[in-house]
Amino acid sequence: EFATVLQMTLAAKGYATVIANSDEDADLQAKLVGSMIEHGVSALVVSPAYGDGGDAFDQIERAGIPAMQVLRKTDPRTGLFPFSSFDYAAGSARATRHLMNQGAQRIAFVGGLEGRAITEERKSGYLAEVKRAGAEPFSLHGRSSRGFGLDAVDQLPDDVDAAVCFNDLVALGMLSGFARIGRNLGQDFRLVGFDDIEDCAQVWPQLSSVACDIDGFARATADGLLAWMRDGVTPPPEHRAPVDLVARTSSTGRMP
Known part of the structure; x- marks a missing residue:
């Protein structure tokens, strides 16, 4: 585009x-x-x-x-x-604050190859907000794909109840993963993607996302x-x- x-x-x-x-x-x-x-x-x-x-x-x-x-x-x-x-850092910070305001207790950052500049930048706002809240961060890195997001659902600690994703593809994969195990997004788990691609408004449940x-x-x-x-x-x-x-x-x- x-x-x-x-x-x-x-x-x-x-x-x-x-x-x-x-x-x-x-x-x-x-x-x-x-x-x-x-x-x-x-x-x-x-x-x-x-x-x-x-x-x-x-x-x-x-x-x-x-x-x-x-x-x-x-x-x-x-x-x-x-x-x-x-301003990717501001985007992940805003997404993290939003999830906290929705009642999330422990938020993960999911996706993106570890050590890549763009991954660290998108994660930095999340880390700053989690630190400010005195919470414990959890990051799960990997390919920026639906497949990784699908698999990530099974790798999250039990106390994680929300996630900010590196991009929408990872978030869409997680959406499918939660549907597979019968967990309700927006209630049992809260999820925000990144980039706001067209699919976000077309899937169900509709996916929250940081829009660029x-x-x-x-x-x-x-x-x-x-x-x-x-x-x-x-x-x-x-x-x-x-x-x-x-x-x-x-x-x-x-x-x-």
């Missing part, structure tokens, strides 16, 4: 967009970046692959073209490669890139777009 909106916004301003997927391979990412530079692209927007391989950003620096990091930051040189993402305005974020990214290319106005080194909490039945127990 981000790539589509970015492409359409740039197209409206007269720019053609080339989209490439490195499939989380840093070496392949470096090759793709090199190829694009050779073909004379005007700028790059990179959601970088994790890993030590490749020299994508060094190539970009040598080429001297504008380049932004979005959603993930793997190069610390944000003065050269500005970083823009969502991808369309607005993509348009703002395009506008910032255009200002950089056309007017020499470099985006700020780091920008965090606000997020919102959409509370639904899985955490409130209330019918829509």
Whole structure:
């Protein structure tokens, strides 16, 4: 969705967009970046692959073209490669406070690969709120998939009665897992996902989620890139777009 909106916004301003997927391979990412530079692209927007391989950003620096990091930051040189993402920490903090206000006694954080920057960022707000409440945190890390969420249901301690998930796929898997064992979401267990994908409002019970305005974020990214290319106005080194909490039945127990 981000790539589509970015492409359409740039197209409206007269720019053609080339989209490439490195499939989380840093070496392949470096090759793709090199190829694009050779073909004379005007700028790059990179959601970088994790890993030590490749020299994508060094190539970009040598080429001297504008380049932004979005959603993930793997190069610390944000003065050269500005970083823009969502305020994930605020999102998980808000989700955790919401669950506490609904009466949750012990809240888990479920999903995301341990040690990855985006996992730690999404978890940080949860940890801060749990610490503030004097409660004991519990994290269960793994792939950001429905399958992991389904299996996670059987791995939670008995006293955990709520969870903030790394993303909606994990939460949707947990929703299925609780349905399988006959546990009522919104009453016996309270659940909040992250990203607010379309499925959240279409499943039953409807899934509460931290919403990220991808369309607005993509348009703002395009506008910032255009200002950089056309007017020499470099985006700020780091920008965090606000997020919102959409509370639904899985955490409130209330019918829509």
